[in-house]
Amino acid sequence: MINAMLVDDETMALEQLRYVLEQYREIKVQAQFTDPLAALQALAGNLKPDVAFLDIEMPAINGFLVAEEMLKVASMKAEIAELNVRFLRSNADNLPFEGESFDYVLAMGDLLSYVKDSTKVLKEACRVLKKDGVLIATVDNAWAFLQDFLSRGEYSMAKALIEGGEVPIGDSSLSRKVFVTRPFFPGEVEFRLSESGFDLIDTASVVAFYPYDERALASRISAAADWEYKYCRNRETFARSEHLFFCGRKR
Amino acid sequence: MINAMLVDDETMALEQLRYVLEQYREIKVQAQFTDPLAALQALAGNLKPDVAFLDIEMPAINGFLVAEEMLKVASMKAEIAELNVRFLRSNADNLPFEGESFDYVLAMGDLLSYVKDSTKVLKEACRVLKKDGVLIATVDNAWAFLQDFLSRGEYSMAKALIEGGEVPIGDSSLSRKVFVTRPFFPGEVEFRLSESGFDLIDTASVVAFYPYDERALASRISAAADWEYKYCRNRETFARSEHLFFCGRKR
Structure with missing residues (x-):
């Protein structure tokens, strides 16, 4: 539990x-x-x-x-639990570690879509990784936003998105607060990784069959996970998943 | 009007x-x-x-x-209107025309998803076409059905679909009648064309950004069409469009 x-x-x-x-x-x-x-x-x-x-x-x-x-x-x-884990809080663009310290860096939770300067963060992750070290990350998927904007006829938002700008996120019926995100298209992920010192080694949809009915999802979560796993690396599912998962190896 | x-x-x-x-x-x-x-x-x-x-x-x-x-x-x-058009009704798998009669055959309205034997219909279209003649068609897109089934947790339907079977279509809240369709995955279209004597020359999503809000769509239909046209040939949009458009040239 x-x-x-x-x-x-x-x-x-x-x-x-x-x-x-x-x-x-x-x-x-x-x-x-x-x-x-x-x-x-x-x-x-x-x-x-x-x-x-x-x-x-x-x-x-x-x-x-x-x-x-x-x-x-x-x-x-x-x-x-007798686990040897240290918890630290720091800025993602200025990590308190020496260069080439780690085998893996995780940037889950779509961190790269919400930081001020994602290139700076990617380069900082690259710095603290050992050679051949691996970055594992998720970002908001620009396709999902494009889908939402176009299906609602919000053409100026769609234009802002494909011009690479930030777009607001959230449900205005639930909250008056506005957050912005910088979503990525799949091709952009590869380019951004490359210019920050990584080679792309994997991409997947998270989640591929969004939007889910929450009740149906919760009642058979492992069946849903099996189907997601089966299709998540299929390029055709990159079109509208909420997020993109990717990992890159430090050159 | x-x-x-x-x-x-x-x-x-x-x-x-x-x-x-x-x-x-x-x-x-x-x-x-x-x-x-x-x-x-x-x-x-x-x-x-x-x-x-x-x-x-x-x-x-x-x-x-x-x-x-x-x-x-x-x-x-x-x-x-002084148009030289003949209207005929016949069976798609047994057309009342000699072989090599036409430059183009249209099978729009997802006809190939609703006929009893789509291979027979494809071969009949091929027969009546001249060499290098072109078939233009749409079918129901299996990705859209897979998305619907999985997002609602209907795993046995999803299984039936990927095993190539027919699946029911329609909105049970509006009608008690049941129709079945045989949707196609994009890769399947190419294979089916090839075995019926065609080379695939184009594929596109129809419509790429489904589902639309009908009011928003109706009020700016030409803007929506421009966006659709821009993205409809992008393979990533083949994932969930309602229909697939394709054309093939008779070998």
């Missing part, structure tokens, strides 16, 4: 997230907060969730502060 | 079709009938629509009988 904590000052967004998570019997929503200070207090007390879903922009404090507390919880849990 | 006639014994299906068509200012729904006999009488009288949307399976008579009457209307309109 995975114990989850949810923190969001917008009740609608919080309830929607809870609804989606509750479809999965592997996940238990242990606590939810609209006040991030209350979340901090609970973490300082007995609440030790396995995972926290944190809104970034909130009144009084932001989600990053709660994330700091979660790193302490994670360190404590690793210690109990 | 395109004058349309709608015939369907199921009121819900009729109203849904009318709703969709009414979004397009180029189309006027001139008449609608739940009784096909009334539609026949109107055609024998003054009603001369440009296009008829006919349900096939109806009480008393089927849609093909009304289609016969529409061929007469079409012949009349062609004569008035």
